Amino acid sequence: MSAKQISVLLISPDEQIYSAIEGSLAGQANCRFTGRQDTVTGVNGAAVALTARHDVVLFDVDDQSDDLMQTARTICDARMPNAIIIALASEDLPLEKARQLRKLGVDDVLPRTAINEEIVPQLDEIRARRQAQLPALWGGQATQGKVIAVAKSRGGVGSSIVAANMANELQSKEGFFKKKATNEVALVDLDFQFGSLAALMDVEESDAMWRMAMEESIPDTAFLEQAMVKSPCGVDVLSAPSRYGPLSAVKEEQIAAILDCLKRSHDYVIVDLPRALVEWITPVLGQADLLYLVTDVAVPSVRSARKLMDFYQAENPALEIQLVANLEKKPIIPAAHHRAAAKLLERDFAFWVPKDERTVREAVDRGVPLQDVSNRAPMTRAIRKLAQQTTVSLPPRVGHH
Numbered sequence: 336m337s338a339k340q341i342s343v344l345l346i347s348p349d350e351q352i353y354s355a356i357e358g359s360l361a362g363q364a365n366c367r368f369t370g371r372q373d374t375v376t377g378v379n380g381a382a383v384a385l386t387a388r389h390d391v392v393l394f395d396v397d398d399q400s401d402d403l404m405q406t407a408r409t410i411c412d413a414r415m416p417n418a419i420i421i422a423l424a425s426e427d428l429p430l431e432k433a434r435q436l437r438k439l440g441v442d443d444v445l446p447r448t449a450i451n452e453e454i455v456p457q458l459d460e461i462r463a464r465r466q467a468q469l470p471a472l473w474g475g476q477a478t479q480g481k482v483i484a485v486a487k488s489r490g491g492v493g494s495s496i497v498a499a500n501m502a503n504e505l506q507s508k509e510g511f512f513k514k515k516a517t518n519e520v521a522l523v524d525l526d527f528q529f530g531s532l533a534a535l536m537d538v539e540e541s542d543a544m545w546r547m548a549m550e551e552s553i554p555d556t557a558f559l560e561q562a563m564v565k566s567p568c569g570v571d572v573l574s575a576p577s578r579y580g581p582l583s584a585v586k587e588e589q590i591a592a593i594l595d596c597l598k599r600s601h602d603y604v605i606v607d608l609p610r611a612l613v614e615w616i617t618p619v620l621g622q623a624d625l626l627y628l629v630t631d632v633a634v635p636s637v638r639s640a641r642k643l644m645d646f647y648q649a650e651n652p653a654l655e656i657q658l659v660a661n662l663e664k665k666p667i668i669p670a671a672h673h674r675a676a677a678k679l680l681e682r683d684f685a686f687w688v689p690k691d692e693r694t695v696r697e698a699v700d701r702g703v704p705l706q707d708v709s710n711r712a713p714m715t716r717a718i719r720k721l722a723q724q725t726t727v728s729l730p731p732r733v734g735h736h
């Protein structure tokens with residue numbers, strides 16, 4: 336993980352706590368919120384990996400559960416040095432149990448019902464104290480942009496459309512005609528053989544990546560300036576080569592160098608991953624601050640999503656993976672197959688992007704973002720929401736705007 340300022344993790348199935356904390360942190364610069372609306376047991380092995388990279392961890396404890404202490408121990412053992420751990424419990428939690436939790440290393444136990452009286456103000460205070468203590472360190476790290484990888488569970492599931500449109504929305508354009516980009520965004524097509532981003536973003540294909548692969552050169556800023564093309568919507572695109580080259584021609588050091596350079600010049604670096612599990616995706620998985628895995632909820636896609644998640648997580652246990660369900664409206668009441676998918680994946684879908692053939696077709700045909708076809712189409716709005724939440728959990732660089 337790079338460019339971290341203060342990161343807060345909440346694991347709680349309680350909708351009210353979840354939205355209160357998410358809401359209170361939403362407007363805070365330099366604060367990154369990650370939430371799992373679930374129990375610690377529910378998020379399973381992910382709790383440890385998540386805890387290990389957050390400065391403040393709030394987690395819900397079930398007082399009735401026999402595993403209460405074991406759960407708390409798991410969280411406390413996984414903490415980063417100096418991380419603050421807060422347990423949220425019922426008001427009736429016996430004193431003895433609260434004491435035991437403290438002994439295990441929990442810094443505080445707060446009553447779950449006192450959301451606005453205790454939980455939010457406490458968190459606010461910790462955040463303010465932490466940010467005041469470490470300005471130099473945080474300032475330094477926040478000068479680098481965030482890397483967001485986008486992967487897919489099957490071919491054609493929509494990952495490139497999601498990546499391209501998320502990149503456009505991440506620019507957070509402002510001004511009267513929404514023309515002025517607040518954030519610099521780069522979009523890198525690592526689908527080396529079948530990349531489609533040049534067409535989606537309406538830029539000329541380039542042979543730069545092919546030459547880089549064939550000449551075995553390590554890309555630098557000068558290479559990227561020449562290889563990248565600004566799309567009409569403002570995103571800087573490094574497109575896949577227009578001619579075929581073997582996947583094995585690309586080297587890990589080349590991809591690492593591309594990301595290192597782009598993080599210095601852009602607030603967000605979006606990487607469209609190939610489906611092939613080639614060695615040179617390792618630096619992407621290592622440097623990514625977040626990976627969105629795009630899938631549909633059909634059984635074969637979900638199975639393959641599960642396998643991919645395990646693979647990615649094995650490559651980088653600290654990598655945060657969020658699932659995006661494409662071609663599907665968020666169900667008001669999850670159907671059996673939604674529940675089965677969430678169970679197999681051991682987590683819920685973070686975002687839902689509805690099927691919207693008309694808007695997509697026009698956007699693809701014209702090579703424009705969905706936003707230009709319809710600002711209010713359900714799909715445009717779904718991807719905008721995804722981008723907005725991304726800017727909250729992964730803020731742009733400081734001092735560049």
Ligand SMILES: Nc1ncnc2c1ncn2[C@@H]1O[C@H](COP(=O)(O)OP(=O)(O)OP(=O)(O)O)[C@@H](O)[C@H]1O
Nearest residue numbers: 487490491492493494495496662689690691692695
């Ligand atoms: N939400 C959606 N609604 C309607 N059609 C969609 C949606 N998402 C994707 N599509 C369709 O799926 C096609 C493939 O999308 P896209 O190229 O983004 O997929 P991909 O996962 O990147 O595929 P590839 O494996 O080729 O890289 C699009 O051209 C579009 O027709």
Ligand SMILES: [Mg+2]
Nearest residue numbers: 494495526531
């Ligand atoms: Mg694609």
